[in-house]
Amino acid sequence: MTSEPTSESLRDDIIPQDQDEDLFAGGVAVLHLRLAIFFLAVSSLMLSLSAARLVFPDAFSEVAVLSYGRLYPAAINLLVYGWLTLGLIGAAYYILPRVSGFPLRRQRTAMLAACLLAVSYLAGTIAVLAGGNEGRQYLEFPIWIDGLIALGLLLVVRVVTSHVATNRADGLSPADWYFGAAVVWLLLSHVVGGIPGLNGVNATLQTSFYRGTLFGLWFVGAGLGVVYYLFSKITGQNPRRITQLTVAGFWSVTVVFAMASAARLTYTTAPDWLETIGVVFAIGLLVPVAIILVDLAPALRSDGAKSISIRFVVAGAVAFALVPIINLGLGLRSSNVIVGMTEWVNGLDLLILLGAVTFWLLGFIHHASGTLANAPVRTARLHLLVSTVAVLVAVGTLLVSGVQSGLTWLAGANEGFPSMGEGFGSTVDVWTGNRWIGFVSLGLFALAQVWLLKAVWRFGSDPALFSAFVSEKTPADETENFDELEGLPAGSPVPLRLLQTGSVGLFALVALLLFVFPIFETEHREATLLAESSRKYSADTLVETGRDVYLVEGCWYCHTQEVRAIITDVGLGPVARPGDYALEEPAVTGIVRIGPDLMFAGSRGLNRIFVSALLEDPRAVRPWSTMPAHNYLSAGDLAAVSAYVEALNTYETE
Numbered sequence: 001m002t003s004e005p006t007s008e009s010l011r012d013d014i015i016p017q018d019q020d021e022d023l024f025a026g027g028v029a030v031l032h033l034r035l036a037i038f039f040l041a042v043s044s045l046m047l048s049l050s051a052a053r054l055v056f057p058d059a060f061s062e063v064a065v066l067s068y069g070r071l072y073p074a075a076i077n078l079l080v081y082g083w084l085t086l087g088l089i090g091a092a093y094y095i096l097p098r099v100s101g102f103p104l105r106r107q108r109t110a111m112l113a114a115c116l117l118a119v120s121y122l123a124g125t126i127a128v129l130a131g132g133n134e135g136r137q138y139l140e141f142p143i144w145i146d147g148l149i150a151l152g153l154l155l156v157v158r159v160v161t162s163h164v165a166t167n168r169a170d171g172l173s174p175a176d177w178y179f180g181a182a183v184v185w186l187l188l189s190h191v192v193g194g195i196p197g198l199n200g201v202n203a204t205l206q207t208s209f210y211r212g213t214l215f216g217l218w219f220v221g222a223g224l225g226v227v228y229y230l231f232s233k234i235t236g237q238n239p240r241r242i243t244q245l246t247v248a249g250f251w252s253v254t255v256v257f258a259m260a261s262a263a264r265l266t267y268t269t270a271p272d273w274l275e276t277i278g279v280v281f282a283i284g285l286l287v288p289v290a291i292i293l294v295d296l297a298p299a300l301r302s303d304g305a306k307s308i309s310i311r312f313v314v315a316g317a318v319a320f321a322l323v324p325i326i327n328l329g330l331g332l333r334s335s336n337v338i339v340g341m342t343e344w345v346n347g348l349d350l351l352i353l354l355g356a357v358t359f360w361l362l363g364f365i366h367h368a369s370g371t372l373a374n375a376p377v378r379t380a381r382l383h384l385l386v387s388t389v390a391v392l393v394a395v396g397t398l399l400v401s402g403v404q405s406g407l408t409w410l411a412g413a414n415e416g417f418p419s420m421g422e423g424f425g426s427t428v429d430v431w432t433g434n435r436w437i438g439f440v441s442l443g444l445f446a447l448a449q450v451w452l453l454k455a456v457w458r459f460g461s462d463p464a465l466f467s468a469f470v471s472e473k474t475p476a477d478e479t480e481n482f483d484e485l486e487g488l489p490a491g492s493p494v495p496l497r498l499l500q501t502g503s504v505g506l507f508a509l510v511a512l513l514l515f516v517f518p519i520f521e522t523e524h525r526e527a528t529l530l531a532e533s534s535r536k537y538s539a540d541t542l543v544e545t546g547r548d549v550y551l552v553e554g555c556w557y558c559h560t561q562e563v564r565a566i567i568t569d570v571g572l573g574p575v576a577r578p579g580d581y582a583l584e585e586p587a588v589t590g591i592v593r594i595g596p597d598l599m600f601a602g603s604r605g606l607n608r609i610f611v612s613a614l615l616e617d618p619r620a621v622r623p624w625s626t627m628p629a630h631n632y633l634s635a636g637d638l639a640a641v642s643a644y645v646e647a648l649n650t651y652e653t654e
Contacts, residue, residue, distance in 0.1 A: 028110045032090025033365060034456060035118050039082025040358075041453040044446035046075035051439040053628050054594075057618065061629035065129045068628050069554025073140050074128045079353060080138065080214075081121040081149075085186070086114070087361045088222040089156055092179040094368055095229045096163050099173045099239045105166060106159045113155035120148040135551035135586045136207045138214060139193055146194045153187040164496070171493040173240045177250050178225030181503035185217035185254075188507050192515065200581035201269050202519040204589055208270075209515040212261030215352055217507065220320075221254045223357045224292065226364045227313055234310055234367065235302035244489045245295035253288035255506050260285045260324070262514060263331030264348075267340055267564040268589070269578045274518050282331035285324040293321060308380045312363030315388050319355030319395075326351060326399065337566050338410060344402025345592050347395050354391045354445070362387065362452075369456065383448055390445035397438045404430040405593070409568045418571025420596040420604060425624040435626070521578065528579035534602075534649045536583045546644025549637050551588065558627070560590030561599040561648070573600035573650055595627055602649040608642035615641065 050072040053059070060066040097104045104110070124141035127133075133140045141149070164172065164180040172180070193210030228246075232239040262270075262278030296317070299305065326348045329335045339345075366380060408427045409419040417423040494502075518524075527536075537544040550556065565575045576599060581587035590597075598606075610621070615638055618625040633641070 028104065028107050028114070029090045029094040029368075031111065031114050032086050032093065033368070035114065036083050036087030036090060036361075037365065037449075037453050037456050039078050039086065039121070041446070041449045043075050043078035043083055044442070044449045046071060046078065048439065048442040048446045050075055051435070051442045054626050055435050055439045057626050057628040061631040064131070064632040067553065067630065067632065069557055070129050070131065070133070072557060073133060073137075073554055074125045076353075077128060077138070077140060078121065078125045082118070082125070084219060084353065084357055084361065086117060086121070087365075088219070088226070088357075089114075089117075089183070091226050091361065091364050092160055092183070092222065094364075095175050095225065096160065096179060098233075099175050099229065100163070100166070102163070102166055104159070105162045109155050110159045113152045113159065116148060116152035116155070120145050120152060124149075131552040133552045133554055135556065135588065136203065137557075137591060138211055139207060143194070143196060146190070150187070150190055150194070153183070153190055157183050157187050164499075171240060172496060172499065173493075174228040174242065174246055174250065175225045175239065177494050177499060178221050178228065180499055181254075182218050182221030182225065184503055185213060185221060185507055188504075188511075189213035189217060192511055197585075198519065199525075199583065199585045200587045201521075201524045201578045201589075203584075203586040204268075204581075205270060205274075205518045206515060207586075208261065208265060209511065212258040212514060213507070213510060215349075216256075216258030216261060217254050217510070219352065219357045220257050223316075223360045224249075224253070226360050227296065227317070230309055230313055230360075230363060230367060231296055231299045234307050235299040235305055237299055237302075240493070242490065242493055243295055245291050247492065247494065249288055249292040249295055250494065251502070251506075253292055255510060256281050256285050256288050257323075258510050259513065260327055260331070263327050264340075264345060266331055266333060266336040267566055268562060269576055269581070271518055271521050274514070277513060279331040279333075282324065282328045285327065289321060289324055293317060307367075308384060309363040309367035311384055312359050312366060315384070316356045316359030316363065319351055319359065319391075323348070323352055323356065337568055338406030339402045340406070340564070340566075340568075341560055341562075341591075341593050342402035342405040343398045343592055343594070344406075347398030347402060350391075350398060351395045355395055359387070359391075365452070383451060386444055386448040390441045390448065393441035394438055394445065397434045397441065401431055401434045404434075406568065413567050413570045416571070418569075419593070420572055422622070424596045425622070428624045428626055431626070524578045525582055526579045527582040528577055530574075530577075530580045530650065531583050534647060535580060542640050542643045543647045545636075546640035546642070546647075547588075549633075549641050550644055551586075553630070553633075553641075555641075556588045556590045558590075558592070558594035559596065559598045560593050561587075561597065562589040563597065563599050569597070572597050573603065595625075598645060598648055600648060600650050602646045606645055608639070608646050611642040611645045612638045 049066070050068055053066070053068040053071065064070065093104055093110060120141075124145045127142050127145065128140050132142050134142065139146075160179055160183045164176050189210055193206060193213070195206065198206050229239060231237060232241060259277065259281035262274055263282040265278055266275050268275075300310075300314070326344070329339050329344065330348065366383075405427050408430060412419055412423055412426060417426075419427055537547060562576045563569045563572045563574065569575075576589075581589065614621045614625075614627075615630045615633065617629055618627040619629075630638075
């Protein structure tokens with residue numbers, strides 16, 4: 001963050017008087033939010049289409065860009081970056097000037113950053129669809145695109161931190177705290193998460209660290225900045241209202257949220273002490289989430305709490321309150337035996353992305369948009385109802401599928417029928433209805449967001465569009481008569497210097513515990529006999545080519561390659577050790593098991609002929625399979641992937 005002079009007299013130096021109508025960054029915020037809403041509609045449609053591929057696996061089997069392994073990650077990336085990241089940045093540009101009463105500085109820089117990020121996110125999505133997947137969740141974009149994104153985020157940090165520094169004379173508001181810290185965290189997370197050259201489990205730990213900081217430090221941090229502003233603006237509270245709970249929540253919720261992400265590493269090849277940290281913070285996450293909810297609860301007694309915007313925020317807060325409970329299910333060993341590596345994992349991510357942060361951002365858009373503010377109340381309520389029900393059903397279906405899958409695997413292992421080959425068919429049987437429900441619910445959510453896009457673009461030439469951006473001047477006129485703490489103890493504002501050092505220090509703490517210390521584990525770098533014999537890949541070989549195809553086609557979104565030391569995985573082969581992946585970059589341990597684990601597929605009789613036939617027409621080989629056909633793959637690619645799967649052995653084959 002930079003230090004800038006603060007004075008009302010500097011308004012003329014920041015933006016010329018002939019641009020006074022845009023003092024509060026109307027054009028900058030509108031650009032971000034229009035782009036974000038467009039990406040929301042497109043990503044929602046893509047997400048529903050990817051769900052359709054599991055219901056109709058043979059449809060579009062000759063179209064590469066519509067394959068599940070390409071379409072699903074492209075949809076998620078467009079949702080995460082095109083919608084949520086651009087939308088939250090736009091919200092920051094709208095909110096910060098209104099809280100401070102000072103115009104946003106460096107608006108041209110903000111415009112440049114918006115264009116750079118939008119183009120980069122779109123290019124990255126296209127690259128994934130075209131087969132440019134780098135093989136790590138939420139880090140799938142090619143490295144040159146990551147470089148452009150880092151530059152764009154650096155510009156965003158410059159804009160936001162300059163404004164927060166300008167505002168320091170009157171004391172920083174909670175919105176200043178959250179946005180000022182969150183954009184710095186986003187940049188640092190992107191840089192550290194994109195460090196190249198890590199192999200095996202260390203690359204997996206790096207990905208896990210990035211997901212934790214992306215969700216906890218960025219999405220939760222910036223999302224709560226939106227929430228605190230909306231609660232103060234709509235319910236009539238002072239935007240600088242600070243209680244001891246406000247301060248405690250800020251310094252704890254984001255960091256604990258990020259640390260709790262390690263809960264999904266339970267029973268994996270990650271260090272045991274890191275799993276313990278994940279469980280401890282997963283339990284501890286209940287406390288800061290409760291602090292935030294209690295701090296915001298008094299505002300719900302005002303008349304403004306009945307608005308559509310606040311209802312969206314409350315719906316998001318309910319999802320936010322459920323996150324610690326769902327995450328704890330992954331962390332505790334007793335429950336992880338059932339829900340680990342199931343669609344419970346995807347349900348948790350969707351609960352955060354669509355259930356919490358998306359609803360907070362939608363609440364903000366309904367508040368800020370002049371077009372939506374003038375829309376019939378009945379229509380706005382319908383948008384809220386459809387979106388809420390759709391997300392609730394979609395997430396609930398994934399959680400139920402996770403429990404059903406885990407119980408089926410556990411029962412099969414106890415009876416001597418591990419969840420592989422024909423034994424996996426019993427798992428697929430319990431999914432049939434769930435797949436349809438998930439497809440329909442995501443389709444309804446997509447239609448609701450298409451309506452939102454239409455509502456915004458319908459009046460594209462109407463000067464009333466986003467009228468609130470140019471009509472609202474300062475929060476002082478609307479909040480000067482309200483400064484109630486509702487019985488909560490008053491807190492002290494966070495000074496600029498403490499915000500600067502504290503935010504960087506907290507990121508360093510998370511990075512050390514989740515990334516730096518774990519990667520120095522010796523056994524992560526020492527290759528085992530298995531790694532030397534079956535997972536040592538040489539360039540220009542058919543197996544290496546097959547592994548590359550496996551990565552770019554997204555096979556690892558549905559198939560894991562990690563046998564855990566639990567009864568659920570009995571019969572799948574020897575328990576995986578960290579050194580088994582020491583020669584892989586990146587390691588393809590996978591995320592969830594929508595299909596069987598492939599760690600030792602070659603040792604289970606999956607030869608080249610069988611795998612090739614399975615990829616071309618899965619239902620002809622296994623009628624119960626929901627794997628989409630891969631008719632678009634060339635004969636050479638089919639041969640390469642088949643050779644790679646066959647080479648996944650417990651021993652070296654001649």
